[in-house]
Amino acid sequence: MNxxxxxxxxxxxxxxxxxxxxxxxxxxxxxxxxxxxxxQAYYDVAKLxxxxxxxxxxxxxxxxxxxxxxxxxxxxGLALLPVGGFPAVVAFEGDFxxxxxxxxVARFFTVLAALDTGSAFEGMGASRDVTFSAxxxxxxxxxxxAVGREAGGLSLxxxxxxxxxxxxxxxxxxxxxxxxxxxVVFLAENARVPVDxxxxxxxxxxxxxxxxxxxxxxxxxxxxxxxxxxLWILGGLLVGVALPxxxxxxxxxxxxxxxxxxxxxxxxxxxxxxxxxxxLVRIPQLLVGATTLSILALILxxx
Amino acid sequence: xxxxxxAVMVLLVLTNLLLLGTSRLATCIRTVAIxxxxxxxxxxxxxxxxxxxxxxxxxxxxxxxxxxxFPFLLFRAMREADxxxxxxxxxxxxxxxxxxxxxxxxxxxxSSRITLPGPAVSSLVLPAALFTILVGLFVIVSRRxxxxxxxxxxxxxxxxxxxxxxxxxEIPMLVELGVLLDVFVAVLVMGIAIYxxxxxxDHIDVDELDALKG
Numbered sequence: 001m002n003x004x005x006x007x008x009x010x011x012x013x014x015x016x017x018x019x020x021x022x023x024x025x026x027x028x029x030x031x032x033x034x035x036x037x038x039x040q041a042y043y044d045v046a047k048l049x050x051x052x053x054x055x056x057x058x059x060x061x062x063x064x065x066x067x068x069x070x071x072x073x074x075x076x077g078l079a080l081l082p083v084g085g086f087p088a089v090v091a092f093e094g095d096f097x098x099x100x101x102x103x104x105v106a107r108f109f110t111v112l113a114a115l116d117t118g119s120a121f122e123g124m125g126a127s128r129d130v131t132f133s134a135x136x137x138x139x140x141x142x143x144x145x146a147v148g149r150e151a152g153g154l155s156l157x158x159x160x161x162x163x164x165x166x167x168x169x170x171x172x173x174x175x176x177x178x179x180x181x182x183x184v185v186f187l188a189e190n191a192r193v194p195v196d197x198x199x200x201x202x203x204x205x206x207x208x209x210x211x212x213x214x215x216x217x218x219x220x221x222x223x224x225x226x227x228x229x230x231l232w233i234l235g236g237l238l239v240g241v242a243l244p245x246x247x248x249x250x251x252x253x254x255x256x257x258x259x260x261x262x263x264x265x266x267x268x269x270x271x272x273x274x275x276x277x278x279x280l281v282r283i284p285q286l287l288v289g290a291t292t293l294s295i296l297a298l299i300l301x302x303x
Numbered sequence: 304x305x306x307x308x309x310a311v312m313v314l315l316v317l318t319n320l321l322l323l324g325t326s327r328l329a330t331c332i333r334t335v336a337i338x339x340x341x342x343x344x345x346x347x348x349x350x351x352x353x354x355x356x357x358x359x360x361x362x363x364x365x366x367x368x369x370x371x372x373f374p375f376l377l378f379r380a381m382r383e384a385d386x387x388x389x390x391x392x393x394x395x396x397x398x399x400x401x402x403x404x405x406x407x408x409x410x411x412x413x414s415s416r417i418t419l420p421g422p423a424v425s426s427l428v429l430p431a432a433l434f435t436i437l438v439g440l441f442v443i444v445s446r447r448x449x450x451x452x453x454x455x456x457x458x459x460x461x462x463x464x465x466x467x468x469x470x471x472x473e474i475p476m477l478v479e480l481g482v483l484l485d486v487f488v489a490v491l492v493m494g495i496a497i498y499x500x501x502x503x504x505d506h507i508d509v510d511e512l513d514a515l516k517g
Contacts, residue, residue: 172306173313285324288397292320295404299411300313303426 026269339369
């Protein structure tokens with residue numbers, strides 16, 4: 001356990017909802033609106049935590065445990081993520097597999113909670129979410145395996161800091177391919193536009209939003225907070241791979257990481273404003289494409 | 304220069320995968336054109352230290368033929384035959400991409416076992432060239448529209464070109480021009496053939512060509 005890793009950990013806990021604000025502001029800018037305040041996600045979480053929760057009589061403890069467990073899994077995932085010049089709070093060989101499966105655990109309990117409501121509508125969303133994330137997972141794992149091999153490490157705290165500008169110069173195609181694959185995974189896992197539309201509540205197109213319809217009050221707040229943490233974790237992975245600023249000076253590294261992360265939020269807003277959602281049948285193709293990029297990177301690294 | 308050649312090879316592999324995963328004929332034509340232009344730069348990149356007028360002419364000639372003339376001919380054939388999409392391929396698009404990944408692995412494995420007469424510019428060239436040839440073959444057998452088979456043929460030719468230019472290096476100019484001329488005539492003839500098939504059968508689905516008409 002690295003105590004200095006607690007600095008970016010605390011920073012993530014504080015700043016993560018801001019990412020959502022930046023994305024929404026970018027979208028508002030493109031739509032010619034003024035948009036919600038940058039701190040809207042904080043207000044939402046604070047408001048939801050003060051409210052009472054309503055539970056359907058058909059639900060069991062599984063439904064109540066879902067949001068808490070996914071939030072806990074996200075906190076665990078955040079502890080594995082090295083940021084800028086800081087090592088992760090917890091680091092060991094092979095921890096990127098644990099990170100992938102912590103994301104999986106969070107999804108598993110969200111899906112169970114959705115199924116526990118007994119609503120056919122939520123079951124549909126659950127089935128879609130599981131399908132798409134099953135396709136996104138190989139892209140994530142193979143991509144991380146490729147950069148891991150390139151950097152010569154199995155721990156995220158060993159891989160990400162080892163990807164320097166020199167690595168980019170010697171292995172640009174590989175890392176660019178992994179970064180592209182991670183961008184698709186980032187968009188898919190966070191239910192952003194080419195895969196899912198976070199704004200709409202249109203029945204036929206919903207994936208993530210549909211699963212959390214029955215949650216209310218603090219539970220919904222926990223889900224919202226867990227989703228921004230997920231945005232931070234996957235975004236942090238992508239920035240860690242794509243932005244090789246490793247000066248050794250803690251402040252510069254940290255600032256470049258945060259800059260990269262918020263630039264990614266702006267990019268997400270731009271993608272959401274300029275692209276339409278893909279048809280559902282096309283999404284597997286996109287995700288298989290991302291997996292292909294990861295495999296190609298892995299082949300290039302292994303050769 | 305090795306860096307640049309590797310970048311071209313990665314581009315080649317990615318465009319191949321795009322070729323396997325897309326149903327729009329226009330996108331396929333553009334993809335093969337991009338391949339052709341990228342490969343056209345190879346003679347210059349591969350022999351940057353001893354650049355001659357001959358190499359530059361070869362690069363410009365092949366890039367303009369593959370990047371401008373072929374797309375023009377193919378787009379015209381597409382307009383005349385009035386097809387835009389490969390609607391029902393024999394092998395679906397996601398499956399095609401997976402098969403593509405498989406054949407990429409096969410080409411990497413196979414090229415590790417082939418001994419070359421001379422040193423290769425980059426260890427990526429051989430697998431990428433083999434992969435392009437395999438993808439071209441696969442497109443030819445797995446797609447229904449006659450136009451896609453021309454595209455597959457062009458992709459295959461691109462693979463052979465990559466193979467030759469970088470590995471053998473000094474192909475006599477006459478051979479090179481002869482190959483380009485052959486390909487040009489082939490595309491021209493196939494464009495005309497597609498037009499006639501379309502006029503006879505009202506479609507260009509090759510699997511139904513064995514049905515007699517009369």
